[in-house]
Amino acid sequence: MKAVRLHAYGRRPILEEVADPKITGPHDVIVRIGGAGLCRTDLHIIEGQWKEKSQVRLPYTLGHENAGWVHAMGPAVEHVVVGDTVIVHPLITCGFCRHCRSGDDMHCNHGAFPGIDADGGFAEFLKTGARAVVKLGPKIQPRDVAALADAGLTAYHAVKKAIPLLYPGTHAVVIGGGGGLGHIGIQSLKALTSANVIVVDKSEGALQLAKKCGADHTVLANGSQVAKVKEITGGPGCEAVIDFVGEGGAIADGIGMLRRAGTYYVIGYGGTIAAPAIDMISQEINFVGNLVGTYNDLSELMTLAAQQRVKLETRVYPLSAFNDAMNDLDGGKLHGRGIFVP
Amino acid sequence: MKAVRLHAYGRRPILEEVADPKITGPHDVIVRIGGAGLCRTDLHIIEGQWKEKSQVRLPYTLGHENAGWVHAMGPAVEHVVVGDTVIVHPLITCGFCRHCRSGDDMHCNHGAFPGIDADGGFAEFLKTGARAVVKLGPKIQPRDVAALADAGLTAYHAVKKAIPLLYPGTHAVVIGGGGGLGHIGIQSLKALTSANVIVVDKSEGALQLAKKCGADHTVLANGSQVAKVKEITGGPGCEAVIDFVGEGGAIADGIGMLRRAGTYYVIGYGGTIAAPAIDMISQEINFVGNLVGTYNDLSELMTLAAQQRVKLETRVYPLSAFNDAMNDLDGGKLHGRGIFVP
């Protein structure tokens, strides 16, 4: 089959022919890819940011946001049949460790993360596990939902943690709210909470998408954003910051926007979360990391998608045009989410 | 009355004669001090660390850990009578803002913090508010419990937040567990949870106190502490770090001791909490600030004290010996907590 594979850090991957994946274990599932999302993490992987963490052996196939149809499966798989439309939870999990037994799939003691530390979905077929596939209705097009598998899931997962903070009259700030993850975050906030949603972005176009997604307030990141957010909240700042940028000045800005006892949800990465301990204690603020989400989170998000309460902005590329897509993403020309179709 | 007052940052305070406080508002309460705890924060105040945050006008009286007897009160105070033994919650609160109405006294929109931004209890009398006094049994000696008002309360409050993480078989690491706050943290962990308690400290004497307080494991901070903690946990690290040091290498160590999805409770301060966002998301870890605690927390802690499940190690000084006590604390010669008696 054809696959987009990374051969060396610092250089773009290559589209090449590789062997089709094969069923080797009783819980294996092979998915014929219908759509695979392009994520900023793919660019970070190419840059080498994940080299130490993933310990993946090159070359390997990128792509961690996948949806398609069940193509083949091991003898112990019973909850799907060949031909089912599925979205693929990003982790292959064991089902037997404490984390799996608690529903915290993303912390499986024996997990694999195709596209990060194993062959991913920028290809015609993906090998995953029985516990990763979420069955969808037959009318759903994989390309329309693929990017919910990781980007959407992460946004949803963070918003779900924030629910108890976000009662009527509170304010949630979404930093980088007009990007591929951010616009799912806005829609999730509107679906799950009654908070006022303030979106901060440095692009006017992104803020327009944010408004379309339901933002109550939009703030251009032009230097006055911290003051503007405080003003919108009537002075004290917001109860929750959900940061999809996680680098540059965004972090210090976000901390500045929090009110006492507020919580900062980290999703974007690249920079360093840094706060003097005296500020953390005198304000009693919190920082919460977010890693994709649970299988049940993904299932709930697919319900919101089926109800049209969460809609993805996408742009479809043939897999062979992966370089164009990466250029568009890197150059800020890709609003919403890029999707590869084999 | 006599009071220990700070006249200039960078210089020790002075014991001097000042006017007795007077009842001016309907909810005022004046407490005759029976004991006032000396805290590392007092040294930090003198150094000027709190200058910007507190905006207090010098000179003023230090002392934010107070207990004694009700001496006088305003006409609207009904739940205590003159002569009652009381411990004093660190904040004077309004009772009407959202935070007060939620029980989050420490975030009162109109709060004052005697000893930090108003005259404190290193004196014969302290002026506080009706909402701050917790009535105690008549046999309790204020000097025996005074340091629970802030140091103990902060430790208890952080431990209480950690309860859901600390089911049987989990591990909580207490960094700086042999100090004035740390030994209350250990006892609170043992009283409220079934976790294994690992105490890390750089002093052998402190570790001995930790053992006496119920620590299951003690680890000397001699360079191998991260590895030792991981070993005790069987590899992955601990579910919760409770850091009473908050400076120097303690922070990086503490982060290194956390397992996936673990939480770091910040109590000690002086340093900077810093973590690459990619680490926070790939491990999905959290940082939680802690600021004293609620009035109900203090009341619960007094129950544990009455049940002898939390005992303070103290050393009593006459108020006039405040300089000796500060020297002892600064020089690491004060194990447990220094208490001033007027």
Add this chain to the structure above:
Amino acid sequence: MKAVRLHAYGRRPILEEVADPKITGPHDVIVRIGGAGLCRTDLHIIEGQWKEKSQVRLPYTLGHENAGWVHAMGPAVEHVVVGDTVIVHPLITCGFCRHCRSGDDMHCNHGAFPGIDADGGFAEFLKTGARAVVKLGPKIQPRDVAALADAGLTAYHAVKKAIPLLYPGTHAVVIGGGGGLGHIGIQSLKALTSANVIVVDKSEGALQLAKKCGADHTVLANGSQVAKVKEITGGPGCEAVIDFVGEGGAIADGIGMLRRAGTYYVIGYGGTIAAPAIDMISQEINFVGNLVGTYNDLSELMTLAAQQRVKLETRVYPLSAFNDAMNDLDGGKLHGRGIFVP
């Protein structure tokens, strides 16, 4: 002033002239009534259902859903001024007991409940406490919101407890959803959760109001309601029942509509909640009582009202027409909520 007072159980109250209330304590607040809601509980009080519980001494003034303007106040009241528009939380609370300090105003150890066990608001003036008044914007008409003070608050409070159960794809059943409380319950569910809302009522008119309020499904209680609800949920039943009827067959129906691990929220009363213990354990279901709500709940609900996300259906009566209003309510002719204006 004029007041509607109950002189004997089993007989309608009387409109008569009584002395105006006076400020006697430092925290007293006297509210000039702008609107007072009529509640089924008023009929229950007249019938004698509350006689034992309230121990109120007759005669006394009914009316526990009150809004108006601050008319006078004691010397220790600082957070409102004369002339402020306010809605009145149903309880006068002490502010110092454990429950008040936790925000659980409705369980105050020293609480009074005007209209239940003290003189209420079917009058020109109401005496309450400083802790009971929620300040509103000057444009809000008390008559438009008065019924949120108890009926709306109870509905909101129960819905808020149910939030963690009601993730996307779940179902909440509102029994008696078209009545005075029920239609607030529906709107609160839509504002706070992403659940599918199924409304069950025996009146077609009530179901029409339910649809207008946002119900996703309506089911006529004509004998097939349990089967219909199960069908809508795809078989297993719903995660939450919110029962505003609480008598007759509604209770057994509601239990029958619950899925495994589901929770039944009791609001309406009159009947007996009864379930064989073997059913409770083999299904692991729960029953949750609901008593008005906290001050903060009321404040949040007023935010939803100001945002037009919760709207009351009301019918205004002059206080002198209280008998007509009671007849209308008793005879099922009053849709929405009856409001008295002095």
Add this chain to the structure above:
Amino acid sequence: MKAVRLHAYGRRPILEEVADPKITGPHDVIVRIGGAGLCRTDLHIIEGQWKEKSQVRLPYTLGHENAGWVHAMGPAVEHVVVGDTVIVHPLITCGFCRHCRSGDDMHCNHGAFPGIDADGGFAEFLKTGARAVVKLGPKIQPRDVAALADAGLTAYHAVKKAIPLLYPGTHAVVIGGGGGLGHIGIQSLKALTSANVIVVDKSEGALQLAKKCGADHTVLANGSQVAKVKEITGGPGCEAVIDFVGEGGAIADGIGMLRRAGTYYVIGYGGTIAAPAIDMISQEINFVGNLVGTYNDLSELMTLAAQQRVKLETRVYPLSAFNDAMNDLDGGKLHGRGIFVP
């Protein structure tokens, strides 16, 4: 193999020879029984109380509290090996439904409950599923822990739900605290919470066992038990009742012991939980059903057992003496828990 099988409701089961169970599915596990607990539910099954609910086809083998050693397993089982000592979670679960994915094993959409609706462990071998076996240390004797698999698990699960209510100074009442489940409940309360534990039982011998297990107060159920419990709590009643009896006057007593906003945990069954809705709302009390517990609960309980913080009182019978054991249990002569050894 030998097995104790029920042939008709209302008559004692029979010890007879049946075929050994065989591996037929990829996730099957066959456990060689080392100990199987006798539970009051076994008597209830014989009486026919579970006939409708379980729909089991007679004859079948009783026994739902099992521990032993892995004897054989299907080809997809990887987390245990033949010879491992294991305790058996009471349910065989699918691992793929929403409940399994949340960790709520006891609500699996496709679960089987050996000993209730499938062949159980009063035999030499038990067939269960890969997801049911909890691996134990090699030194643990199955007979010493078997009764924790269901009785202990249920007690632990209920106590765990009650943790947030049971802060220092609160009171938990254990009704029937001296029985087979109750004494695990007491020990779990002492291990997981700081509450005062009050045990109510009608047998003096049971109260002595309760004291040995750590009860802070014991109350003989001789008619004055409600008044005595209220007195111990200083008047208002307790925050939590954990009822291991669930029939006769115990239920009304338990409700009478609750304070405002208290919660009643139902474990024992036989009677009917009944409360006027007006009592539930005016006191805002709750009833919580409890069905065994999660796999992780069982794993945590095994940690407490390994730490000697939970110890089972047992009496061992050879499987052939099953009738004697049932007579002892029925006649109130069996303190602690009866264990069958094949």
